[in-house]
Amino acid sequence: MTEFIETLNDLEKERYQKVLRLRERGVNPYPPRAKRTHTIAEARESFEKGEDPGIITLVGRMTANRWTGKITFADIRDGSGRIQLFLRQNNLGDETYKNFLKDYDLGDFVQATGTLFQTKTGELTLQVAELELLAKAIAPMPEKYHGLTDKETRYRQRYLDLMVNEDVRAVFRTRQRIVTAMRAYLDRKGFIEVETPALQPLYGGALAKPFVTYHNELERNLYLRIADELYLKRLLVGMYERVYEISKDFRNEGVDATHLPEFTMMECYQAFGDLSDMMQVVEDIFVECAQAALGTLQITYGEHQVDLTPPFARVAMRDAILEKTGIDIYVDDSFEKLQARIAERELSVEPQLSWGKLVEKLFGAYVEPTLIAPTFIIDFPTDISPFAKKKPGDARVTERFEIYVAGGEYGNAFTELNDPEDQWQRFMEQQSNRARGDVEAQQMDDDYVQALKHGMPPTGGLGMGIDRLTMLLTNQHSIRDVVLYPQLRN
RNA sequence: GGGCCGCUAGCUCAAUCGGCAGAGCAACAGCCUUUUAAGCUGCAGGUUCAGGGUUCGAUUCCCUGGCGGCUCACCA
Numbered sequence: 152m153t154e155f156i157e158t159l160n161d162l163e164k165e166r167y168q169k170v171l172r173l174r175e176r177g178v179n180p181y182p183p184r185a186k187r188t189h190t191i192a193e194a195r196e197s198f199e200k201g202e203d204p205g206i207i208t209l210v211g212r213m214t215a216n217r218w219t220g221k222i223t224f225a226d227i228r229d230g231s232g233r234i235q236l237f238l239r240q241n242n243l244g245d246e247t248y249k250n251f252l253k254d255y256d257l258g259d260f261v262q263a264t265g266t267l268f269q270t271k272t273g274e275l276t277l278q279v280a281e282l283e284l285l286a287k288a289i290a291p292m293p294e295k296y297h298g299l300t301d302k303e304t305r306y307r308q309r310y311l312d313l314m315v316n317e318d319v320r321a322v323f324r325t326r327q328r329i330v331t332a333m334r335a336y337l338d339r340k341g342f343i344e345v346e347t348p349a350l351q352p353l354y355g356g357a358l359a360k361p362f363v364t365y366h367n368e369l370e371r372n373l374y375l376r377i378a379d380e381l382y383l384k385r386l387l388v389g390m391y392e393r394v395y396e397i398s399k400d401f402r403n404e405g406v407d408a409t410h411l412p413e414f415t416m417m418e419c420y421q422a423f424g425d426l427s428d429m430m431q432v433v434e435d436i437f438v439e440c441a442q443a444a445l446g447t448l449q450i451t452y453g454e455h456q457v458d459l460t461p462p463f464a465r466v467a468m469r470d471a472i473l474e475k476t477g478i479d480i481y482v483d484d485s486f487e488k489l490q491a492r493i494a495e496r497e498l499s500v501e502p503q504l505s506w507g508k509l510v511e512k513l514f515g516a517y518v519e520p521t522l523i524a525p526t527f528i529i530d531f532p533t534d535i536s537p538f539a540k541k542k543p544g545d546a547r548v549t550e551r552f553e554i555y556v557a558g559g560e561y562g563n564a565f566t567e568l569n570d571p572e573d574q575w576q577r578f579m580e581q582q583s584n585r586a587r588g589d590v591e592a593q594q595m596d597d598d599y600v601q602a603l604k605h606g607m608p609p610t611g612g613l614g615m616g617i618d619r620l621t622m623l624l625t626n627q628h629s630i631r632d633v634v635l636y637p638q639l640r641n
Numbered sequence: 642g643g644g645c646c647g648c649u650a651g652c653u654c655a656a657u658c659g660g661c662a663g664a665g666c667a668a669c670a671g672c673c674u675u676u677u678a679a680g681c682u683g684c685a686g687g688u689u690c691a692g693g694g695u696u697c698g699a700u701u702c703c704c705u706g707g708c709g710g711c712u713c714a715c716c717a
């Protein structure tokens with residue numbers, strides 16, 4: 152039988168001896184409760200207002216220690232901030248003070264009771280009359296000056312990253328403010344938050360490869376959702392007018408600075424709305440979230456200064472591509488013609504399966520990186536937009552937009568396709584794409600077509616990537632830095 | 642998936658044209674009653690990612706693998 156102590160490294164063993172010593176003295180190194188009277192921020196605020204809060208009890212993790220013989224200055228931090236403790240042998244008593252020096256370490260959670268004062272350098276400090284251990288740290292904290300910088304350790308042991316890197320904690324607090332602001336906006340606009348299946352018998356609503364799992368009792372494969380879209384739109388058939396969901400979606404694809412296998416998406420649908428209503432929602436959400444996160448619409452993302460003040464520009468995909476490449480996709484409006492034109496110009500576009508996919512590639516390579524100011528790109532090819540209504544008078548493209556900022560995409564919206572026959576035909580086309588090797592093609596969803604046969608009102612729908620939006624508003628350039636526990640290899 | 646770079650003490654980093662692996666912080670033993678990355682004295686701490694190869698000798702050079710980062714391609 153392995154003893155716990157055998158699992159510890161030398162530094163941890165050293166500290167574990169302190170746990171044993173504390174217990175011998177009758178001190179519980181892990182007492183069940185704290186008796187905090189103020190957070191550190193509350194104590195500071197109270198003092199700064201000129202009130203003397205008197206005898207208070209603060210708690211926190213000890214993160215620095217400066218001892219000078221019979222006095223010690225120690226820093227503690229709680230979730231609200233940092234404060235300095237002043238510990239003096241005369242005040243605490245010889246025994247307590249010596250035990251403090253001997254058995255307390257950086258990283259320990261402590262509880263200190265005393266009164267606030269300012270040192271001669273003016274720093275607000277708690278003069279400690281009573282000190283108790285709240286939780287003994289056996290493992291040492293990362294180095295106090297450089298902190299923790301190794302990315303692998305930061306992601307694998309996020310608690311250490313959060314413990315010592317306050318800016319990282321700030322990013323995740325901002326992320327939550329963004330989500331809260333988005334939710335508050337949608338709630339205010341009458342959207343009802345709903346929950347739809349993460350395990351789906353058919354996957355759909357986006358073009359992506361799924362994760363497959365198996366249900367033993369049902370004896371069938373299930374897919375982790377790649378999107379919520381088709382379930383949410385069924386709710387509009389069921390007479391809800393405005394619904395939304397903020398959820399994890401799962402896509403079995405590459406991992407890089409902007410992609411993880413699970414990510415967070417907001418999707419909302421508005422009956423009797425259309426593409427222009429969704430543009431309004433996007434503009435509002437950018438404003439509300441930027442204000443919540445930063446308090447301003449003037450943001451910095453890497454080298455870019457971006458003004459998020461609406462209205463955002465609207466540019467047809469055809470015009471954007473024409474401007475950047477000289478190719479008019481409405482002239483070269485078939486797969487063969489466009490492919491020939493791309494070859495003739497020696498543009499670097501990977502082989503594709505359709506006109507729409509070629510258009511998308513051209514756009515991604517030559518236009519997307521140039522879209523710095525917020526821009527709605529409209530009129531997407533129909534064959535890459537199987538759930539969007541065709542543009543009246545031009546079946547080649549759909550009533551769809553994507554919103555681009557700082558060279559990246561942040562949302563995707565349609566006037567939703569509600570004609571069951573057209574939707575059925577789109578599914579059939581996707582089936583033939585699948586037969587030609589398009590592994591991301593949609594599966595036929597008979598029940599969804601059945602739902603449309605019962606009538607879905609004209610609808611505007613929108614999806615926005617929460618991780619991407621958080622990256623933009625926190626000036627982070629890797630999705631791993633806005634996701635608490637990003638997937639890594641084992 | 643391709644290319645490039647990296648992996649050394651708990652943390653942050655050195656070093657070696659291939660020759661005893663060493664600093665700071667943290668720890669440990671001390672000194673020090675107003676410190677701010679406190680200071681000072683002393684002491685300890687290593688499977689140099691793993692395995693193989695070349696060599697008298699490999700942390701260093703080579704190969705394979707693992708993990709991470711960046712980047713290109715694809716997807717949000």
